[in-house]
Amino acid sequence: MTIKSTFVAAALTAAVTLQPASAQDKPDAVAVDPAERAKIEAVLQDYLLENPEIVMYAIRELQRRQSVAQMLPSIEMYRSFLEEDKGAPVIGNPDGDVTIVEFFDYRCGYCRRHFPEVMRLVKEDGNIRLLPKQFPILDRPEEKALSRMAAQAALAANKQGKFEEFHVALMGAGASVTEELIYKTATSVGLDLTQLKADMADKLIDKRIGNTLAIGQDIGFEGTPGYIIGKDVVLGAEGYDRLRQAVARAREKLASASPSN
Structure with a gap:
């Protein structure tokens, strides 16, 4: 896989992962037309090559959200002690x-x-x-x-x-x-x-x-x-x-x- 395609794949993965869960879970979501997808990938590729730090930001944000998700069950267990x-x-x-x-x-x-x-x-x-x-x-x-x-x-x-x-x-x-x-x-x-x-x-x-x-x-x-x-x-x-x-x-x-x- 080339550097360019790696950036695109990472960005697309981050974009899908970081969108609200409700958007990902909609059963009637419209599939992206292959030609339209190619245009989006081209624009995204150019943008990422000019701003590669965006990929690292997306990865860090994904890691942060995963950490928060892991913490929430314990937070709920202790919430009354912490807040009341x-x-x-x-x-x-x-x-x-x-x-x-x-x-x-x-x-x-x-x-x-x-x-x-x-x-x-x-x-x-x-x-x-x-x-x-x-x-x-x-x-x-x-x-x-x-x-x-x-x-x-x-x-x-x-x-x-x-x-x-x-x-x-x-x-x-x-x-x-x-x-x-x-x-x-x-x-x-x-x-x-x-x-x-x-x-x-x-x-x-x-x-x-x-x-x-x-x-x-x-x-x-x-x-x-x-x-x-x-x-x-x-x-x-x-x-x-x-x-x-x-x-x-x-x-x-x-x-x-x-x-x-």
Whole structure:
């Protein structure tokens, strides 16, 4: 097979695979005339030779969709825990129609750089319920567990009613996360440091973090950040537009499932 025909075959395969399932499953779909198909392939071949990166993009998107499809059964199994945990911190609109479950680590550079995009969406939309889930996966056995310590501090801050203040401050800190930075941040947002340290040792807080770690790993998150938005999963720091599109799709599905429709 030539390079040209390989591009065409890959693109046609991707085009068929990536189209909505409803379009693929229609029994009355009209077959493409061979002559018309030849014209389409010629145009497609020329385009791909000028833009070969399109094939790799299509393959990556197919792989992403396959990963999401594999994750969804576990997400549905844990959805009530993830979305309805009454003790969990909430940012944005507590009564929002769309929930974003975010798995993150305070030491994750991608999480921290992506954080302004997440908050921009939450603030501009006004009807999003953001649930940050502590997923401290960057700790190593031979090092001080700073990711987990930061997670414990955030949930302890929640007990004083200042989770969002602490979360925003620590995510926005320019320096690497250290024990000193954690406590300095807590003090800067008005937390009682003595109470915070006592609450950080609470076994229930440690259990909550452990449960979230186990669930995130069972779902299939291997890195951070990761976002569950309805039936969609955003893997990595894909930016404001990707999150906004996922929220829009979630709203469309909610509207179509409404009894009035």
